[in-house]
Structures are given as C-alpha cells and as structure tokens.
Amino acid sequence: MCGIVAYIGQREAYPVVLKGLKRLEYRGYDSAGVALVNAGKLKVYKKKGKVAEMEEFATGKDLQSHIAIAHTRWATHGEPSDRNAHPQLSGDGKLAMVHNGIIENYMQLKQELLNKGHQFSSDTDTEVLIHFIQEIKQSNECSTEEAVRIALKRVVGAYVIVIIDEDNQAP
Ligand code: GLU
Numbered sequence: 786m787c788g789i790v791a792y793i794g795q796r797e798a799y800p801v802v803l804k805g806l807k808r809l810e811y812r813g814y815d816s817a818g819v820a821l822v823n824a825g826k827l828k829v830y831k832k833k834g835k836v837a838e839m840e841e842f843a844t845g846k847d848l849q850s851h852i853a854i855a856h857t858r859w860a861t862h863g864e865p866s867d868r869n870a871h872p873q874l875s876g877d878g879k880l881a882m883v884h885n886g887i888i889e890n891y892m893q894l895k896q897e898l899l900n901k902g903h904q905f906s907s908d909t910d911t912e913v914l915i916h917f918i919q920e921i922k923q924s925n926e927c928s929t930e931e932a933v934r935i936a937l938k939r940v941v942g943a944y945v946i947v948i949i950d951e952d953n954q955a956p
Contacts, residue, residue, distance in 0.1 A: 786812045787871075787885045788857040791947045798853035799843075806836045806855050814857035815865035819843070820872040820881035820949050821850035827951040829881055831870035854947045856883035862891070863908030872949070873912040875919035876903050879951040880929065882915040886944035894939070914940065915948070929953070 788809030792801040798821055806817055817839040818831025828850075830843040836857065856871040863869040872881035888894070891910035894917050899905075903916050914936065922932035929950045 787814060787859045788812055789883050789885055789945060789947055790855045791853065791883075793852045795851065797848075798850045799848040802853045802855035803836070803840060806857055809857055810836060812857070813859060815860050816858045816867070816870035817856065818858075818870045818872050818883075819853055819855040820883075821848065821853040822949060822951055822953075823847055823849045825951065827874075827879065827881055827949065829872050829874065831867060831872065833865050833867050833870060852949060852953075854881065854883050854949045856885075861887050862910040869907045869909050871909075871911060873907060873909060873915050875915045877919055877923075880915055880919055880922075880948055882911060882918075882946055882948045884911040884914065884944055884946045887942045888914050888940055888944060889942040890940065891942075910942075914944075914946070918948070 790802045790805030792798045816833045817836045820829045828847055832839040832842045858871050871883045874881050888910035891913040895913045898916050905912055918932045918936045921935050
C-alpha cells in the first residue's frame with residue numbers, strides 16, 4: 786500500500802517528509818519520491834527502490850523548501866521504475882502530483898489528451914490525471930483548485946491525490 790506525506794509551514798520541508806516516508810515504509814512499496822518548490826522552481830527527486838536510495842540520490846541537490854509532497858508507490862499501472870515513481874508532472878512541468886489508488890478510466894482520458902498533443906513520460910494512470918488537470922486549468926483559465934474540482938467530476942476510480950503548484954508560494 787502506498788504512502789503519502791505532505792508539509793507546508795515554517796520548517797524545512799524535506800527532512801519532515803523524509804521522516805514521514807520512513808515511518809510509512811512498513812506498508813510496502815517499490816519506489817519513493819519527493820517534490821518541493823524553492824525560489825519559484827519545482828524540483829522532483831524520485832527513485833525505484835528504498836527511501837534510502839531516493840535519499841542518497843537527492844543528497845547534495847537543492848532541497849531547500851517550506852513546502853513538499855512525498856510518496857512511496859505500490860505500482861498498479863506501469864512497472865516499478867524511476868520514471869513511473871511519483872511525483873508525476875503535468876505537461877508544462879508546473880504541477881507535481883502524488884496519488885494513491887487507481888484511475889479506472891485513464892485510458893479514455895489519455896487518448897483525449899494524446900489527441901490534444903500531450904506527451905507522456907510514464908506508464909502511470911497518475912500522470913494522465915495531472916496532465917488532465919493542467920489541460921483543464923489552461924483551457925478554462927482557472928485556478929489549480931478549480932481545475933481539480935472539474936477534473937474529478939470526469940474521473941472514475943478510488944484515489945487520494947496531493948498536488949504541489951510551482952506558482953503557489955509557501956509562507
Ligand atoms: N496507480 C498509481 C500507480 O500505479 C498509484 C499506485 C499507488 O497507490 O501507489 O502509479
């Protein structure tokens with residue numbers, strides 16, 4: 786079963802979510818990842834394998850942030866791999882999402898997005914949903930929150946999602 790941790794506040798976010806992921810390891814998972822925003826730039830670090838492998842990969846990189854989302858994945862759509870690990874990014878790279886569950890109608894949504902020119906870099910149902918949200922945000926010129934509300938009306942499945950938005954600054 787996957788795990789999700791998120792933090793926003795005055796503390797350094799990365800150590801908080803890393804500790805959270807380690808506490809969730811007992812649930813079982815195949816990969817781990819984190820997304821954070823520093824100086825208006827979204828950063829994603831993710832790796833197949835243990836949280837410690839993701840931690841090693843991220844060491845020395847830009848980890849400063851007061852906002853972060855993190856995930857341990859239990860694959861349902863797409864093999865365990867770096868590229869299928871969460872967070873998954875929107876097409877414009879401004880939204881990152883972690884997701885627990887399954888988007889049952891992801892193939893139909895993916896086809897619609899492919900027809901609109903979207904390109905995907907993973908095999909996950911998760912990436913389809915975050916592309917779909919960004920597509921709605923762009924075409925409706927609405928907020929991320931409103932795009933999520935509209936998108937979820939079309940989504941069939943069972944899911945928990947957490948999204949980080951590059952344009953939303955932490956306190
Ligand atoms: N269905 C998603 C995937 O395969 C989420 C799996 C999970 O809940 O960890 O990436």
